[in-house]
Amino acid sequence: MKPKPGVEKTAGAELGLVERAMRDVRALIRGEELMPGDVLPSEAALAERLGVSRPVTREALRGLATLRVLDIGNGRKARVAMPDASSLSVILDHTTYSGRLSIQQILDVRRTLELRTVSLAAMRRSDADAAELLTIVQAMFDALEADQGAIMELDIRFHEIIARASGNLLYSILIDSFRVITRQTxxxxxxxxxxxxxxxxxxxxxxxxATAIMTQDSIRAEAAMSEHFDSAVTVLLRAGVT
Structure with missing residues (x-):
């Protein structure tokens, strides 16, 4: 049943107000130079400041929380969130599910990113990063015949540490966003x-x-990562994953 024209118009107008309020809250964060963990004004104060109703303000805050711009909940005031990969993960998952992006296309993009991150990690890694990578490898060997799920989580963690060690937050967010696809394949x-x-x-x-990163040999690190992705592409193609 089609909605009545007046109802449709009202819903569209409210959606426009929510989108505008989301934009204005982001502008407020930048204008006030708020950082992750900083608290925003109360919902009532924000509504007055933005010139919209409290329900519109509430929906705007929820929308920004979904995008991980804000942290809200437990009756507390909204806080600026620490950037993470969760919203990008949802986009990747949905795009793959809808058939607009294949697993092999994701691997192609990921390979490009990880060849760069592993090279940077070899140059910039901390001693703690190198030690953690080697510890993860040993844990993978230890779980080899016992716990497939544990190896998967260690594998995911391994790549995320490399991205973090690159020293570039964007690489870290991008690599973290692949977690949802990795768990499926x-x-x-x-x-x-x-x-x-x-x-x-x-x-x-x-x-x-891990050894190439520990010895800060970026050329060997890239070669080993390239080998790793060649293998991943081959085994998934063999299994019929295109």
Missing amino acids: WAIGWRSRGNLENRTENIRCHERI
């Missing part, structure tokens, strides 16, 4: 490796990446 690749020898070699490739 990782087990397929693991099964496609088929036997203990192939799975062990996969972890040894991670070890080569």
Whole structure:
């Protein structure tokens, strides 16, 4: 049943007000030079300042919380959020699900990003970063015949540490956003490796990446990461993931 014209117009006008309020809250954050963790004015004060109703203000705050611009909840005032990959993950997941982006296309983009991040990580990593990468590799070996889920989470963490060690927050956010896709495809690749020898070699490739980063050899680190992605593409294609 079609909505009545007046109702449709009212809903559209309210949506426009919410979008405007979201824009104005972001402008307020920049104008006041608020940083992650800083508190915004109360909902009532914001509504008066923005010249909109409290329900419109509430929806604007919820929208910005969904985008991870704000943290809201538990009856507290809204706070500026620390940037993270959650909203980008949702976009990637939806774009893949809707058929507009294939897993192999995602791997192609991710490969480009990770060849750069691993090179930067080799140059900029801290001692703690290098030690954590090697610790993760050992934990992957330890879980090899026992816990597939643990290896997957260690694998995800491994790549996120490399991105963080690059020293560029945007790389870190972009690599973190692939987490949702990795959790959907990782087990397929693991099964496609088929036997203990192939799975062990996969972890040894991670070890080569970690060792190159530890020794700050960016050329070897890039070569090892390229090898890693060649393998990932091959095993997923073998499993029919295009």
